[in-house]
Amino acid sequence: MKEGWKDLPIGCTIEKGGTSRDFKTGDWRSERPEFLKDKCNNCLLCFIYCPDDAILMKDDKVVGIDYDYCKGCGICEKVCTAKAIETKPER
Ligand code: SF4
Numbered sequence: 378m379k380e381g382w383k384d385l386p387i388g389c390t391i392e393k394g395g396t397s398r399d400f401k402t403g404d405w406r407s408e409r410p411e412f413l414k415d416k417c418n419n420c421l422l423c424f425i426y427c428p429d430d431a432i433l434m435k436d437d438k439v440v441g442i443d444y445d446y447c448k449g450c451g452i453c454e455k456v457c458t459a460k461a462i463e464t465k466p467e468r
């Protein structure tokens with residue numbers, strides 16, 4: 378007979394599952410943020426607020442967006458006061 382949840386030992390853990398490192402979540406996206414480098418003042422608000430750590434940095438500067446993990450939530454565009462991120466429909 379198959380075990381049900383009541384048959385599991387108290388305090389057991391389930392090893393299966395994973396992290397976002399193993400699963401690229403960018404294909405969930407229906408909106409695509411575009412980074413406009415010339416308008417960016419490097420305030421880093423987008424980096425701080427992005428829930429998916431999808432803002433790419435190099436030498437302490439924002440250089441783009443990691444589309445493998447960006448889910449297109451639009452938060453980066455909302456917090457960017459320099460209008461350096463524009464969200465468009467994903468093609
Ligand atoms: S759209 Fe959302 S997930 Fe994508 S870079 Fe902006 S804040 Fe991060």
Ligand code: SF4
Pocket residue numbers: 416417418419420421422423424439453456457458459460461462
């Ligand atoms: S929030 Fe806007 S201005 Fe600030 S680092 Fe990000 S893209 Fe640049």
